[in-house]
Amino acid sequence: MSANEVCISEVGPRDGLQNCTTIMSTADKVRWISALAKAGLSEIEVGSFVSPKLLPQMADTAEIVASSRELENLEVAVLVPNLKGAQLAIEVGADKITLPLSVSETHSVRNIRRTHEQVIEEARNIADLISSLPAEKRPHFEGSLSTAFGCTLEGMIPDRVILRCAEQLMEAGCDEVGLSDTTGYGDPRSIKRLIRSVRGVVGADAVKGVHLHNTRGLGLANALAALEEGITTFDSSLGGLGGCPTAPGASGNIVTEDLVFMFESMGIKTGISIDALFEARKILAEALPGEELYGFVPNAGLPLGFASDPVAEVTA
């Protein structure tokens, strides 16, 4: 049973920028995020609290969270690698915190120098911190299973490893677990299969979102498969920003413009205006002149007679 309404979670300001060599100015980020919110995006991952030495692109995340909180009807999400990041995120009032756990332990160790056990421990510490807060100040806490559909170092990860990671994240105190196709290895059948398996262990309510990449062009087909399994939150980035660091020339996140077009064409409400996304894309292109932007709908335009502008409908 697929939903009639979905949430698109824009991850361009985090996952997109993180993979760009150009550093976007704080002012440009604010302008871009504001345009995204204006287009109707109700959740935006605005940055990550990682060491500015490792990712100078993310150095202004605290400022960005603070300014994004001023925007109406916006869930402000951030990525954190550890407890320290979560503390910073909570200090500035992020609405949602995502902690990634790479189900490929080789990748986890090589990428963030932490074993599964260490990441789970971190999840526990973050959950404890969150539950020590007054109810109205508690952010939503998601554990994200990276490389869930395969890893460039390990290949396919056995189901039992993935299911144990999911279970342990929930036991540690996460509100939900997301499935990430970090490498673009997923296909419609594996997407469906893994959603079912993980839900079988942690419950359907604990698996609402997927983070898909378009590395091998299957992004939208995989999103369709996830939709058919009842997934309601889809990560994507405007212009597919960011590319894929492990596969030069290949695109990265699925493209927000195309994803919204697919859903709206199908009669599934996103609450997002495609025309307003095109405006936000212009801002993005101006702010990052050297970066390649992806997407088909921005080039081809909307079909004749295609009318979907929920933002205009609401404000008219």
Add this chain to the structure above:
Amino acid sequence: MSANEVCISEVGPRDGLQNCTTIMSTADKVRWISALAKAGLSEIEVGSFVSPKLLPQMADTAEIVASSRELENLEVAVLVPNLKGAQLAIEVGADKITLPLSVSETHSVRNIRRTHEQVIEEARNIADLISSLPAEKRPHFEGSLSTAFGCTLEGMIPDRVILRCAEQLMEAGCDEVGLSDTTGYGDPRSIKRLIRSVRGVVGADAVKGVHLHNTRGLGLANALAALEEGITTFDSSLGGLGGCPTAPGASGNIVTEDLVFMFESMGIKTGISIDALFEARKILAEALPGEELYGFVPNAGLPLGFASDPVAEVTA
């Protein structure tokens, strides 16, 4: 119920080249088609019998059919706009003939100066010609419903018009009707809906194939939707060759490499070697140096541990 085995019908030498400004030499066509057949493609639309004044790219179609017939295990398909084209196709021994009928009558009249009635009359004449042949010489005869998911001139075409066209093509003597998303207006829901509607009128056995474009990036998602409805024949072109004449910068046919990758990843047999497709892509790139080739898998490469080479399996 989706099939465990599908037929990919390569249309690059026809739909692809038709939309290129460069004219490919006969020798290059032969080399390319031979590489495609070697990769395991079992059906290739090798050209169309139209006036060489209108489409000089197709002037050598008779020669190409004749040389393609020498290739093993290959269904040689051609497009014909009328009886005269069908006569030429039959003379050289094409295995399959496709007659397009644009369900948008405005498009039909503007494009080939024929009303629906006139095209149906042509279908009747072609079917009569075919049935006058000895059984072993009769080509398979498909009527293809172009602009079935919308037209750049008329927008959405009413269902009753599409269903009447399908019914009349079958009554005229076609063996099957195909559904073409000529404009890239289709989405997974409309694809499923129309397949069901048309099958409701002409029967499931008469609707086996779809011709999808990737103009708005939904090509593979739409193919997945069609697969889920039990469609077993999918048109695509190597490198998505041809682009889209009505939308500059937009891609055209779905990309064979990516489509085969999707199906093979899902465990659905195509009989095609992706590595051999990459070889055929090199030949194509050399033969058409100025043309843009599309596709994600050729850039990103295959996933680690991905093993699917049915051609090697067979010949090993």
